Amino acid sequence: MGRQPSAKPTSFDIAYLAGVSQPTVSRALRGSKSVSAATRANIERIARELNYTVDKNASSLRSQRTHTLALLFFEDPNPDESMINPFFLSMLGSITRECARRGYDLLISFQQMHNDWHVAYQDSHRSDGIILLGYGDYQLYLTKLEHLVEMGTKFVRWGSVSEEGIGLTVGSDxxxxxxxxxxxxxxxxxxxxxxxxxxxxxxxxxxxxxxxxxxxxxxxxxxxxxxxxxxxxxxxxxxxxxxxxxxxxxxxxxxxxxxxxxxxxxxxxxxxxxxxxxxxxxxxxxxxxxxxxxxxxxxxxxxxxDMKGAGTLLVDALLSRIEDRPVERCILPARLxxxxxxxx
Amino acid sequence: MGRQPSAKPTSFDIAYLAGVSQPTVSRALRGSKSVSAATRANIERIARELNYTVDKNASSLRSQRTHTLALLFFEDPNPDESMINPFFLSMLGSITRECARRGYDLLISFQQMHNDWHVAYQDSHRSDGIILLGYGDYQLYLTKLEHLVEMGTKFVRWGSVSEEGIGLTVGSDxxxxxxxxxxxxxxxxxxxxxxxxxxxxxxxxxxxxxxxxxxxxxxxxxxxxxxxxxxxxxxxxxxxxxxxxxxxxxxxxxxxxxxxxxxxxxxxxxxxxxxxxxxxxxxxxxxxxxxxxxxxxxxxxxxxxDMKGAGTLLVDALLSRIEDRPVERCILPARLxxxxxxxx
DNA sequence: CGCCATAGGGTATACGTATACGCATAATAT
DNA sequence: ATATTATGCGTATACGTATACCCTATGGCG
The missing domain is CATH 3.40.50.2300 (Response regulator)
Incomplete structure (x- = not known):
């Protein structure tokens, strides 16, 4: 009743209520195995009751991982822009859903094809990985891709899979x-x-x-x-x-x-x-x-x-790369x- | 040459090079007037040379402002989903651009109309404000809007301006x-x-x-x-x-x-x-x-x-509301x- | 019965920035 | 000449979490 809705609970609040220390709360919620099942259950219950959510800024700051993916959409330079391929829109939907499912946020950014691509560099500070989306002339920025590779930025792009070019590519068959x-x-x-x-x-x-x-x-x-x-x-x-x-x-x-x-x-x-x-x-x-x-x-x-599959697969592949796991599959079937x- | 590309420079690095303290760097870059023009110019120059960017997580954590807007897109519950209104896609483009221009990031999230709307609550922790987008039956979640208002969440929505309902509305004429x-x-x-x-x-x-x-x-x-x-x-x-x-x-x-x-x-x-x-x-x-x-x-x-205008105006209006400024205009002309x- | 490994969790601290506060110096006022 | 105020900046600290390290109690083993 008298609770301030704006008073975001912190891990300390939970720790206090659970009678443990703050780090234990952090460990419990992150799934560390060095916390007993009983303690973990208790902490999770309290967290749920308080409507607690981990502060992403603090978490990212400490762990140096943002739990955020960036989506760079390259607009066709051609004039009839209203005709942007609806394919990508559907993909956007499934990408956001998959990100949510995996606990990642999605940062989105539209790029004029020839423009300040170095935005990608900026975004690489703000996200764990980048999804590159766009039809058309990828040649234009292949050298930029090399730059990304050099910097160790994790990314995945939509395109021709057969090509085996720079970086990881996901695409239709x-x-x-x-x-x-x-x-x-x-x-x-x-x-x-x-x-x-x-x-x-x-x-x-x-x-x-x-x-x-x-x-x-x-x-x-x-x-x-x-x-x-x-x-x-x-x-x-x-x-x-x-x-x-x-x-x-x-x-x-x-x-x-x-x-x-x-x-x-x-x-x-x-x-x-x-x-x-x-x-x-x-x-x-x-x-x-x-x-x-x-x-x-x-x-x-x-x-x-397969638009829904495409979004899911892109996110999947990118996360695999981020976590240094091998990427299994990156070709999607198409249907007549x-x-x-x-x-x- | 020997510089590690991964070694992100911090405000301390700049402070050291400029011969000042870290807070002075922060003040200079944020535009505080209590730093001399000469010092500021010097700091800005060094920052540019080092390719320094403010760490958003640290910044947000300290200031409790995220410099991020959230976009909740409500999908039509109707079946032919591939027919998602292209209008919103174009709007998305201009929204992202306007956000970038104002130094805000855009977090995006698609919502099934009837689903876990409380995601909005979550997002309200991660962003300074929310943009609600969607055609169709707003009635369904008007009560949820009231909830947002109660919590003091800043938001703006696309819809009928004449209606004068809950919250701030931007729309075509x-x-x-x-x-x-x-x-x-x-x-x-x-x-x-x-x-x-x-x-x-x-x-x-x-x-x-x-x-x-x-x-x-x-x-x-x-x-x-x-x-x-x-x-x-x-x-x-x-x-x-x-x-x-x-x-x-x-x-x-x-x-x-x-x-x-x-x-x-x-x-x-x-x-x-x-x-x-x-x-x-x-x-x-x-x-x-x-x-x-x-x-x-x-x-x-x-x-x-006016799709481009719509995105710009939505962002504009939301930022006005966030910064407690009055919102001037929220109706856009349409053309036959x-x-x-x-x-x- | 002593030794060591292990589970479970506490202590201290770091992440990078922003801000309250204080303290000089200099500029004005009285 | 002293009191007052503004300017420009340093000191200390807080934001909320994750992690390296340490400590205790327990059990297994010889």
């Missing part, structure tokens, strides 16, 4: 996903399959998807035609331009695998303007399963990544979502 | 936005305008939009017809159902103002299935300007909220985006 998409197109009888998306070092994830497509085609006895590949970054305009270029080349094709839904949507616009029917004339598959994919006409077949654009 | 939408529909000659969206206390933002619509109609000498209003929550399915119900009623209408783009998209599906042409038979306006709004056919006229669905 882009190759397998590409194979699924390719196999599906082959299955519905398509032979000349185009690919829209950078197939260069700049976008390893896109390249993996292309590799998967090629693998599926070869498995079906088809040889991928390099003339049917067009570079594109993940935007509607870029997809439109790529499809226009493809159409202009005159090379015949009966299917398109786009490296992202945005690219696919742009391409669909170009195809429609050219008077082509989907999927009759050209079947099309995207990637990401963004909400808009079910609004296009025809609705877009696409590949869905069949819609009208490949329904023959 | 929903009434003005509704007026703009209504005026536009009247301008293109529509007389019987339907409204899809909860017009109840449960969704004050939607109610404001409806009120704005009514105001615009009355200003044009039209009387809103209550029979043309249908409840709907922000989802495609709900919008579809509402439109179907409206059509079934047989009441004539020549325009729809939907309380959100998702509702509008669902309604468009129902209209198309009923063989109605947009905008000839029925003009339609949504709200939010989600990316999908420019993908529908016809493309959707909608109201765009004209597309095909109202282009006669």
């Amino acid at each position: 882009n190759i397998g996903a590409g194979e699924q998409a390719g196999a599906h197109l082959v299955e519905i009888g398509r032979r000349r399959i185009a690919f829209l998306g950078d197939a260069s070092d700049h976008a390893p994830e896109f390249q993996d998807r292309y590799d998967g497509l090629c693998r599926a085609m070869r498995a079906a006895g088809l040889e991928p035609d390099a003339a049917l590949q067009r570079d594109a970054v993940s935007s509607e305009d870029s997809g439109y331009a790529a499809a226009v270029s493809l159409l202009a080349s005159g090379a015949p094709f009966d299917a398109i695998f786009a490296a992202s839904d945005l690219i696919a949507i742009g391409a669909m616009r170009a195809l429609a303007e050219a008077g082509l029917h989907m999927p009759q004339d050209v079947a099309i598959i995207g990637f990401d399963d963004i909400p808009a994919a079910s609004l296009t006409s025809p609705t877009l077949t696409t590949v869905m990544q 979502i069949r819609r009208q654009s490949t329904a023959v | 929903n009434i003005g936005a509704g007026e703009q939408a209504g005026a536009h529909l009247v301008e293109i000659g529509r007389r019987r305008i339907a409204f899809l969206g909860d017009a109840s206390d449960h969704a004050p933002e939607f109610q404001d939009r409806y009120d704005g619509l009514c105001r615009a109609m009355r200003a044009a000498g039209l009387e809103p017809d209550a029979a043309l209003q249908r409840d709907a929550v922000s989802s495609e399915d709900s919008g579809y159902a509402a439109a179907v119900s409206l059509l079934a009623s047989g009441a004539p209408f020549d325009a729809i103002f939907a309380a959100s783009d998702l509702i509008a998209i669902g309604a468009m599906r129902a209209l198309a299935e009923a063989g109605l042409h947009m905008p000839q038979d029925v003009a339609i306006i949504g709200f939010d300007d989600i990316p999908a709004a420019s993908l529908t056919s016809p493309t959707l006229t909608t109201v765009m909220q 985006i004209r597309r095909q669905s109202t282009a006669v």
Whole structure:
């Protein structure tokens, strides 16, 4: 009744009530084995009654561990920023949940791609590890990653797993996903399959998807035609331009695998303007399963990544690295979502 | 060369190099006026050279201020979670940027609407203030808000400003936005305008939009017809159902103002299935300007909220409250985006 | 019966910063 | 010339926790 709600209880309060010393409280709550079961139970009960929470600042100060992870989100430098991939938003949800579950706080920070990356350095003081998130051109800051490694900063990033580059990478099974998409197109009888998306070092994830497509085609006895590949970054305009270029080349094709839904949507616009029917004339598959994919006409077949799994795995992997445990798994399966654009 | 990169410099290191005491360093860097300009300049120079950053844990522990804000995001309990309003994502970006600019960290936490809200209590220990974000049914936790007020926790929430409820609220000018939408529909000659969206206390933002619509109609000498209003929550399915119900009623209408783009998209599906042409038979306006709004056919006229401004303003208002300054402004303008669905 | 290992927990202290207080020196006032 | 006040800074200490170290009681062993 007369209790001040603002009077945060400390470990001393608990110690007093439990008739032990403050360090014993600390040990009990941290799970040290040099405290008897009875004492521990008593302390935990009192702590619960008082609504006690460990003061993170004091704890971090003393132990030099923050129990906080930092999330650096790299925004696409491309203009239609409202189109930020919803994939990352879902991931954000599962990341925060996993952090909470493991008793970590999550510090978040958006980065302009070219900007003060040294913020990462700052954040490395404030967190035990860093999660790097972003689509697109990782090349831009690979040298910065090396810098992080040098400083011994623990981090994990989302991207192409096959690449085996700097640091620890977690990502979808882009190759397998590409194979699924390719196999599906082959299955519905398509032979000349185009690919829209950078197939260069700049976008390893896109390249993996292309590799998967090629693998599926070869498995079906088809040889991928390099003339049917067009570079594109993940935007509607870029997809439109790529499809226009493809159409202009005159090379015949009966299917398109786009490296992202945005690219696919742009391409669909170009195809429609050219008077082509989907999927009759050209079947099309995207990637990401963004909400808009079910609004296009025809609705877009696409590949869905495991967003919840991704967040969990990123946090898991990072914590493993922080605690110097080996990281077991860092590839996530993807799943093909069949819609009208490949329904023959 | 021989410097250990991991040896974080402390205020003592700086004090030693500057030939002063540690407290003087602290004072100089915090901007206390009881340190001479020369001393301060010298200290700042050394700090910069050493790449010194204040240890936030120590600082917070001593000052009992965390320089951290917590963001509680309330997820819609509705199933199509991938459709999380992109509006909030953009807001997230500007919130993080504004926090960074003001020297605050941002702790983020997603909440299931009905779940352990008492997490907010925990977070109130770890942050100086809380930002509450979420669309939808705020009623559910109004009692919890009262609890926060009781505990003296500083917070600000996104929502209907007109409502004047508990705590500090920042939001778009929903009434003005509704007026703009209504005026536009009247301008293109529509007389019987339907409204899809909860017009109840449960969704004050939607109610404001409806009120704005009514105001615009009355200003044009039209009387809103209550029979043309249908409840709907922000989802495609709900919008579809509402439109179907409206059509079934047989009441004539020549325009729809939907309380959100998702509702509008669902309604468009129902209209198309009923063989109605947009905008000839029925003009339609949504709200939010989600990316999908420019993908529908016809493309959707909608109201765009000032996302960047919203994040900035939320942080601003919260910091004002924390520092016991009056809050000046908490309403943001919205802008009508004209597309095909109202282009006669 | 003495010796040592072990369990269980107390004592003292460190983490890095911010602030109350005191103490000079210098600048003004009386 | 003395009293008064402001300026600029040092001294001491507190914030709440975690950990290195030490101590006691007990039990096992020879």
